[in-house]
Amino acid sequence: MDRTPGDLTALSTPARVADPDEALTPDELALATRNHGLPLEALRHDLTPPGLHYLLVHYDIPDTDPDGWHLSLGGRVLRPLDLTLDALRARPAVTRRVTLECAGNGRARLTPRPVSQPWLVEAVGTAEWTGVPLAALLAEAGPAEDAVEAVFTGADHGVERGVEQDYRRSLPLATAADPARDVLVAYAMNGAPLPPQHGSPLRLVVPGWYGMAHVKWLREITLTATPYTGFQQTAAYRIRRDPGEAGEPVTLIEPRALMAPPGFPDFMTRARVVRPGPVPLTGRAWSGHGPVVRVEVSEDGGAAWTDAEVVRDPAHPWAWAAWHTTWTAAPGLRHLAVRATDATGRTQPLTAPWNRGGFANNLVQRVEVLCAPAPEPAPGREPERRDPPATP
């Protein structure tokens, strides 16, 4: 942590990619101890409890006061709005079940590794968000004829690659104002007020989009006549291979399936153990581009694939689907894998396409499992276990 005194650029350096053999850095560890993923066994919950939902906070969780909170809606509008929480709660509310994934999910498994929050595969969660449709608020304010984007500002303040900023992102007005896109200004998560870390008292929810669009601690919406070119829009969250490229923006979530690793784990390695015989395999699958229509499981590391049963709930088009199948485990070290395909034909790759930010990477998940018979207890000693549960 020794750093040279100086201005912000001395402590806030450009984005970088790790050297080919560079192990995880102390800075990446410091992010991993704060932010956290979904423990994969929590895929069993249709609705992720707030403390198990993935969390990525760019700066600090701000010290917000719901009682004094105002959301302003201004810029290129005919009738600017200044809304308290009570004013928002007085408007017609909707609740949407939404699967949210970090754009950097899977980044830490890329080679070379983009140096940032080191997600392996677990940066996901599903919650029910309640709030006011953004389309209704925009209709109330009346976009000016020349408005093209809505810019959303959060209350979290920090510095990133030398740029001091409040977290700020934009959406095309066509997306923000489209009732069918279900963009929400949300004040509740799973029926309770937003927890501090998920945006209390207000956040944006943009179903189908990666997490960077869902601005937390939302305090300002500004319609603009030109596209927003701020840090989080044009420096961060771009898919580029070379630092000089403009790159493509990160937008909708690519399809992904995850498996709740079967059996039980070793503490240190998280390696899995199952008993020989039938083993239920279950998990979730989602895509921001369209419904997941197929989930396939491989028992041989990705050579052969068989279809799993996919259960979608038409009442919740923005939420993950459940999937399940049964695997007959034979003794030895086994290599499971799972992949999803959505209605647009998008599927998951077996080798990860690389970009400098590690964004929108949806490499198939691989789960190594040791299938072994139950051990004999040592003579004269009570075993420190009972039979493990049959389901993951």
Place this chain on the structure above:
Amino acid sequence: MDRTPGDLTALSTPARVADPDEALTPDELALATRNHGLPLEALRHDLTPPGLHYLLVHYDIPDTDPDGWHLSLGGRVLRPLDLTLDALRARPAVTRRVTLECAGNGRARLTPRPVSQPWLVEAVGTAEWTGVPLAALLAEAGPAEDAVEAVFTGADHGVERGVEQDYRRSLPLATAADPARDVLVAYAMNGAPLPPQHGSPLRLVVPGWYGMAHVKWLREITLTATPYTGFQQTAAYRIRRDPGEAGEPVTLIEPRALMAPPGFPDFMTRARVVRPGPVPLTGRAWSGHGPVVRVEVSEDGGAAWTDAEVVRDPAHPWAWAAWHTTWTAAPGLRHLAVRATDATGRTQPLTAPWNRGGFANNLVQRVEVLCAPAPEPAPGREPERRDPPATP
């Protein structure tokens, strides 16, 4: 993740200490993405919201069913009990505010580094736990004359250093049965049913002890006539320098103070920035050995120390105290530190005493801060910020 096929010992290896220059391993990262600490700005909350409270799950979060849950209390007792949740809820309940810290907090900063969950300093949280005093349940069951320990078994199942086990720990009966120790069989956290990751539907809470004693997903209490010698009691959670030593057991929490890092952070380095002038410094301090009587802050990396104001709430003797002071920041790179002293005279060291497990390490926290004036906005461009809040 390539591992040799074989029995459990092939994937579940002995504890080890990292090589002198060994960076964080993929296994440690996998633990860090699941388990998580308290984001230090959340020290502002008297009661930590569940999703911000530190979390360490040894194996998987088990799939428990509150409706069918039974807690058995047997072994060396006169009247064995078998209790449903309703039976527990029908008994007189107490609520206790308790600060809980992982025994391995600070481990990842030790040299050489014990390879395990890589905590930096953030494995702490405070919650109000509601449940039935264990002393009352033990009185109801009637310990046999030869009972010396109470052994607690959770429902989480895994393998650790080759030993397949349900998580299990013991307490001396003198501690377990002492009403003044306030040991609880808890079914609620901050007024709500326990979240899955914090032990739903039942957990043990042992005020003043490190986290390993607070057995989650509690299903069985067994009184024994001999001390328990299982894995988590005699292999893990011992303070030893050499692997062959029996070592000393990990028990009560050593004193520690933490500071909510002031100002605002850089995203990647978490380095802090403040403006010149008065800066409020706030945080928490706790000890399992006795009340915190003194908190000192250093502005020069630990050479000189000045007292902070300590605010204890006598209604909550098991919870952390708040502390605050004001620092006058001058431009440049500054090195803050904070340390706590408790009523027994225990305080925090400036260099960490080392043990193989990285347990009960309470090295003083150091916070590096760049004090810099607000930057001038670039001409013709709206700054991506407003003034940061004055409080951390």
